[in-house]
Amino acid sequence: MKATIAVLAGDGIGPEIIREALKVTRAIEKKFGHEFTYTEAITGACAIDAVGDPYPEATHEICMAADAVLFGAIGDPRFDNNPTAKVRPEQGLLRMRKQLGLYANLRPVETFDSLLHKSPLRKDLVEGANFMCIRELTGGIYFGEKGRKDNDNTAFDNCVYTRAEVERILKLAYEYAMKRNKKLTVVDKANVLETSRLWRQIAQEMAPTYPEVETQYMFVDNAAMQIIQWPKNFDVMVTENMFGDILTDEASVITGSLGLLPSASIGLHTSVFEPIHGSYPQAAGKNIANPVATILSAAMMFEYAFDLKEEGALIRKAVAASLEQGFVTEDITKENAKSTSEVGDWIVNYIMCQ
């Protein structure tokens, strides 16, 4: 097939991990006879430096025109430690999500047998854990009105959800539950928040439409605990934007490293595929970051955006083999750690030899 991929490497380790993911997509092109066009565009701190805008219109146009977006990471310590900065790299990511209508962020949490010993949890708790977190991505406190008042002495961030926003994400979550093990956990804070009560009310209205799915309601604090205590009890979890942000970082480490988890953001326009980790500025330029989450994001791109299941499966198989062989970066091993590019090359070589 022919497809256009917008490539947004971003900041920090972004360019290095994207480079490895692109080696992999090129290997897949060759192996399966596809023809992809790659269009690079800037976003994040590097775009602020270049044009003063973390998500320039030119970048948005490239994303809109593409069949998929492969995204690295954004963020820069220069901005983290400056709470008064008016323009921030993260605004670029948020605007991209909003402008592309990416209301659903799919974050699969899967353990790798060969890495069970790296999990901070006991092996018997994590072995076989496999669930899908579906995070609402374009609403809630991230996008509500925010500001300062009382001469800058009071700050506020409003959390707002409309019925339409909640319905579309719950519908998608139910559809995933139908395709998986038919258990849906709706995570909220309905004992305190009005938005959560709207979520729960709508979920209760929709549940009878999916009689085969067991719907479970869970407060977010309890969910944070249960992810650690019984990760195997989850199948599909759906939640609002900020709860999803927090819970997926938590869920990711039970697999052994934050550097392993990919994600897909889907919605109204072009889908975006990105690792769930950040820009890891301390590692930038050192060729030590783990490229696996980005390579697995490319696998999700093949499966979700292009419906190329065999290609996605081959990438997954190659990644699993690299982990089994212990051919891994330093976040996973202290002994004989490989570099970012060595891991990418190993995976490419495995793919080409199949």
Ligand code: IPM
């Ligand atoms: C994520 C990140 C972003 C978020 C940041 C970089 C704005 O943490 O994708 O999870 O909070 O959504």
Ligand code: MN
């Ligand atoms: Mn996050």
